[in-house]
Each structure stands twice: as structure tokens, then as C-alpha cells.
Amino acid sequence: MSSDIEVKRLTARGRGAVAVVRVRLQTSEQANRVDQCFTAINGIPAATAAVGRILYGHWGLEDVVVVRTAELEYEVNCHGGEAAVDAICQSLVGNQTKSARANSEAVSPESRLNAELLKILLQCRTRQTAEFALAQYQGVLRNFLQWLRDCSNVNRCLSAINAAISWNRFAEHLTKPWKVAVVGQPNAGKSSLLNAMVGYERSIVFDQPGTTRDRVETEITLDGLPFLLADTAGIREATDDIESLGIAEARTSISTCDACLIVVDSTSGWTSDDDDLLQLVPPNCNVAVLLNKCDLLDSDATSEALLASVHSSRSVFVLATSATEKIGISELLNWLPSVLAPDRPAIDQPLLLVSELRQQLQLFSETPDIAALLQVLDAWL
Ligand SMILES: Nc1nc2c(ncn2[C@@H]2O[C@H](COP(=O)(O)OP(=O)(O)OP(=O)(O)O)[C@@H](O)[C@H]2O)c(=O)[nH]1
Numbered sequence: 160m161s162s163d164i165e166v167k168r169l170t171a172r173g174r175g176a177v178a179v180v181r182v183r184l185q186t187s188e189q190a191n192r193v194d195q196c197f198t199a200i201n202g203i204p205a206a207t208a209a210v211g212r213i214l215y216g217h218w219g220l221e222d223v224v225v226v227r228t229a230e231l232e233y234e235v236n237c238h239g240g241e242a243a244v245d246a247i248c249q250s251l252v253g254n255q256t257k258s259a260r261a262n263s264e265a266v267s268p269e270s271r272l273n274a275e276l277l278k279i280l281l282q283c284r285t286r287q288t289a290e291f292a293l294a295q296y297q298g299v300l301r302n303f304l305q306w307l308r309d310c311s312n313v314n315r316c317l318s319a320i321n322a323a324i325s326w327n328r329f330a331e332h333l334t335k336p337w338k339v340a341v342v343g344q345p346n347a348g349k350s351s352l353l354n355a356m357v358g359y360e361r362s363i364v365f366d367q368p369g370t371t372r373d374r375v376e377t378e379i380t381l382d383g384l385p386f387l388l389a390d391t392a393g394i395r396e397a398t399d400d401i402e403s404l405g406i407a408e409a410r411t412s413i414s415t416c417d418a419c420l421i422v423v424d425s426t427s428g429w430t431s432d433d434d435d436l437l438q439l440v441p442p443n444c445n446v447a448v449l450l451n452k453c454d455l456l457d458s459d460a461t462s463e464a465l466l467a468s469v470h471s472s473r474s475v476f477v478l479a480t481s482a483t484e485k486i487g488i489s490e491l492l493n494w495l496p497s498v499l500a501p502d503r504p505a506i507d508q509p510l511l512l513v514s515e516l517r518q519q520l521q522l523f524s525e526t527p528d529i530a531a532l533l534q535v536l537d538a539w540l
């Protein structure tokens with residue numbers, strides 16, 4: 160019976176980051192053959208999974224992603240390299256591996272596009288980002304490229320490409336988390352706030368300034384998207400070499416983040432040191448000033464006055480927070496995705512996830528040359 164199962168390696172032979180093996184069954188009775196080899200982390204048998212559902216799990220010793228692509232068809236995405244692919248083929252068809260090998264398809268441009276999109280799909284860490292990447296993998300991007308090739312009208316191609324380019328920042332962050340730096344003066348409550356945001360004691364909290372030395376990073380999901388929070392050393396005149404390295408790290412975090420949370424101790428208020436810190440934040444970065452320890456203020460009037468006292472030369476979001484009393488935390492968690500990814504593309508919007516293709520289409524957008532575009536498209540279709 161097992162000899163009826165068709166097993167085909169879709170990606171090129173030789174080492175690569177990801178290899179894809181297609182498994183095509185002849186009858187639904189053979190569905191248990193996949194489940195005899197594969198165990199999904201969430202316990203869902205591949206045979207009962209909906210078409211298009213991504214299952215992550217183990218195939219023997221291999222970590223794999225299995226996607227049911229049709230009623231009787233699965234794609235197994237495993238680590239590139241011969242051993243993993245052979246092990247998967249062997250477990251399904253026993254001594255049929257050789258014939259499966261003989262059937263291996265040569266690398267076509269189309270499978271190159273698929274392999275690139277699969278790499279991206281495997282890097283997605285949230286369900287929502289994986290859904291966007293899966294839609295591209297399942298044909299949205301390929302159809303878009305085909306449409307461009309058939310259209311061959313410069314202006315129409317240009318406007319469709321520009322529409323796709325407008326989602327580049329969103330597309331890039333499907334696999335790369337948005338970076339959020341938590342910075343401020345020593346003892347302002349940066350680590351306490353980070354812990355309140357992630358919901359567990361990730362960072363050490365202590366009532367002496369200079370507690371956090373190294374950068375402490377934690378990934379969280381907000382509104383379906385990945386964010387990397389970095390707790391940093393309080394910025395002041397360093398008292399020793401280690402602290403000075405930590406402060407240098409904090410400055411790097413500020414210069415490379417997408418959003419910066421400047422934590423201020425409400426009982427001291429906004430100071431010129433905070434103003435200096437704000438000057439370090441790049442102009443295109445979103446900034447929130449968090450007036451922390453607001454639970455220590457004796458009245459709402461003081462809190463209001465403090466909020467109004469933050470004078471800034473740039474637009475900042477000012478919020479009163481208390482890490483200990485969990486005040487302002489949910490507003491803060493809502494604010495981050497609302498400023499960094501305020502809009503979501505439709506699921507069938509082409510996203511230029513493959514960096515080489517992105518650069519090629521960017522070039523066309525800057526210097527529209529239809530002949531050059533057709534050449535690019537031929538290399539991907
Ligand atoms: N009352 C009150 N105390 C807080 C709050 N947030 C932090 N603290 C206290 O402030 C002290 C310093 O907190 P940390 O979170 O360690 O401050 P930090 O900014 O990370 O300090 P460094 O790492 O030394 O720069 C601790 O005693 C915390 O319990 C708050 O919202 N309210």
C-alpha cells in the first residue's frame with residue numbers, strides 16, 4: 160500500500176535552509192501513514208487538519224512544519240540537507256526512497272520563490288504573521304508576479320508595485336519583531352514596568368539605582384504581532400566599567416529601536432536629564448513618556464500637573480503608570496501596535512517578503528523600465 164504514496168522533494172538537492180517534501184496519497188485510507196511519522200505539538204493529527212492549516216511538530220528526530228495543501232496532499236517543510244529529507248522519504252515509502260529521488264524535480268524559478276517564502280513562513284512566530292506569510296506562499300505573491308508579467312503596462316505595474324511597497328515595513332516585521340527600548344534614569348522603574356508588561360518577573364527589580372546592567376530582552380505578542388522589549392541600564396555617570404558598558408548598550412538600544420519608552424519617576428518629575436535622553440531618540444521613532452510610580456502621587460491634580468509638565472520639542476505620548484499597581488499597563492500595550500502597525504493589509508494583498516525581489520521591485524519603482532521588470536519576473540516565475 161505504501162508504494163502508492165508519492166513522495167517528491169520539491170526543493171533543490173544539496174544544502175539549504177529549508178527543504179520541502181510533497182506527500183501525495185492515493186486514498187484517504189493512507190492518511191494514517193503521515194500521522195504514524197508526524198506528531199504535531201498541539202496534538203492535532205495531520206489527517207484531520209483543515210486544508211491550509213500549519214502544524215508544527217516532530218517527524219522522528221526532525222522538527223518540521225506540515226501543511227495540508229489538499230485533501231490527499233501534504234507538504235513537509237524540514238531542515239535543508241540530505242539527511243532530513245532522506246529520513247522523511249524513507250519513513251514514508253521505505254525502499255521507495257530511490258524512486259522518490261529519481262522523481263525529484265529540478266529547481267524551477269517557481270520552486271525558488273516557494274522555498275524563499277517557506278523560509279519566511281518558518282520564521283513567523285505568531286499565528287497572525289504566519290497567516291499572512293502562508294497566503295503569500297499559497298499563491299498571492301506568485302499571482303501578483305504573473306499579473307505584472309501579463310499586464311506589461313508601465314503605469315499600471317508601477318501603481319500595483321507601489322501599493323505592495325507601501326506594506327514593506329509591515330511585511331518586514333512579520334519575521335523581525337518590532338524593537339521597543341525601555342530607557343530612563345536609574346531606579347525610575349524600567350525593569351518593574353517591563354515585568355508588568357510581560358506578566359512575569361523577567362528582570363531583576365531592586366530599590367537601589369544601577370540594578371540593571373546588561374540589556375534584558377523579552378519577546379511578546381501584541382495584537383498578533385511580535386515585539387522585542389529591551390530593558391536597559393539606567394542612564395547616568397557610570398560608577399564602574401561594567402555599568403558604563405550597560406549604559407553604552409542602552410544608548411545603542413535607543414538608536415536602533417522602533418519605539419522608545421522613556422520611564423520617569425513621577426516623584427522627581429520630568430528633568431533636563433530626561434530631555435537629554437529624548438534628544439538621543441531618532442526622529443522616525445515613536446516615543447512614550449511614562450510617568451511611573453503615579454501611585455505615590457497624593458492627588459489626581461498633581462498627576463494632571465505632572466502630565467502637563469512634560470515639555471517636549473517633538474510629539475510624544477505621555478502616560479501615567481504604576482508598575483506596582485498595574486496602572487496604565489494595558490493602555491501602553493495597546494499603544495505600541497496602534498502606532499507601529501496601525502493598519503493591516505488584506506490577506507490577499509501581495510507582500511514583498513523576499514528581500515531580493517523587494518529590492519528589484521523597489522528599483523523598478525524608482526526607475527520604471529518594463530523590459531528590466533520582465534527580466535526580473537522571468538527569474539521568479
Ligand atoms: N511605588 C512604586 N514603586 C515602584 C514602581 N515601579 C518601580 N518601583 C520601585 O522602584 C524601585 C526600582 O525599580 P526598578 O524596576 O528596579 O527600577 P529600574 O529603573 O529598573 O532601576 P535600574 O535598573 O537600577 O536603573 C523598586 O524598589 C521598585 O519596587 C511603581 O510604579 N510604584
Ligand SMILES: [Mg+2]
Binds near residue numbers: 350351
Ligand atoms: Mg532595572
